[in-house]
Amino acid sequence: MDDEEVKWGHVSMVEAERRLLAHALLDDPSNARFVLLSETHVPLFDFPTVHSYLVNSTEVFLESYDQPGATGRGRYNRRMSPVVTAAQWRKGSQWFDLDRGLAADVVADRVYFPVFRRFCRRSCYADEHYLPTLLHIRRPTAAANRSLTWVDWSRGGPHPARFTRMEVTVDFLRWLRSGNTCTYNGRTTDVCFLFARKFLPNSLTRFLRFAPKVMGFG
Known part of the structure; x- marks a missing residue:
């Protein structure tokens, strides 16, 4: 390119x-599906879950x-x-x-x-x-008129909040995975976001620690 x-x-x-x-x-x-991600994105579910969610959807995910x-x-x-x-x-x-x-x-x-x-x-x-x-x-x-990427705009300004290492906790990750409700193929679900951002590089060690337990990664 x-x-x-x-x-x-x-x-x-x-x-x-x-x-x-x-x-x-x-x-x-x-x-079959094309997802735009950045270097500050993190996956919230394992690949089989993400793949199934995308390829079986009757809608595209774009606001x-x-x-x-x-x-x-x-x-x-x-x-x-x-x-x-x-x-x-x-x-x-x-x-x-x-x-x-x-x-x-x-x-x-x-x-x-x-x-x-x-x-x-x-x-x-x-x-x-x-x-x-x-x-x-x-x-x-x-x-579906929604994004699959969770971001936090609550702090104001032209850019969403950035998350550091100590802000990555088990409770926070569990909330990102199932703390919201939306519709998927006409049915209500609590799996609304497959990805989240903006996470700084120093948060990686926390994700590696919690991923097997919280997100099902091997």
């Missing part, structure tokens, strides 16, 4: 995601919602119209799970992405709007 400079909050983040999806699609025709105010509708650029209208504008977390069909749509998109690349600049944050808007336009009923 060619090296390209990627800047936080810049449309280059979406360009990088599209390149990653293109390589993953071409790498193996049997790849796509209409948010009033400066950080939602306020980021829309009227020059995007008529290709992307204000009514179609959506927001969501950049941490996604896509099926193969939607991943192919993202890579093949020559209609909407050029508009984002031209007009979604500076404080627009394309990575929070491109996929949610594309999904709303192309497959509005396909998404």
Whole structure:
């Protein structure tokens, strides 16, 4: 893969995601689900559980919602119209799970992405709007409208909370795994998040200690 400079909050983040999806699609025709993770993510369940959850889902996991105010509708650029209208504008977390069909749509998109690349600049944050808007336009009923990545925004600011070594406890991990409720294939479940972030590198030793007991890792 060619090296390209990627800047936080810049449309280059979406360009990088599209390149990653293109390589993953071409790498193996049997790849069915595509999940974006970062170096600060940790898995909350073992691989068989994660794999089963993804491949048996009838929906993709991507937030796509209409948010009033400066950080939602306020980021829309009227020059995007008529290709992307204000009514179609959506927001969501950049941490996604896509099926193969939607991943192919993202890579093949020559209609909407050029508009984002031209007009979604500076404080627009394309990575929070491109996929949610594309999904709303192309497959509005396909998404569970939630992310599989748990993050803590309760401390305020433009970035979620970061967790250090001593904040990783057995009780905290158990809560991450089953402390919420959501729907999965139309049924209520307490398995809502498969991953969590942002965990600093020094937390690894705690995960290695607790993983066999709490998360079922060998």
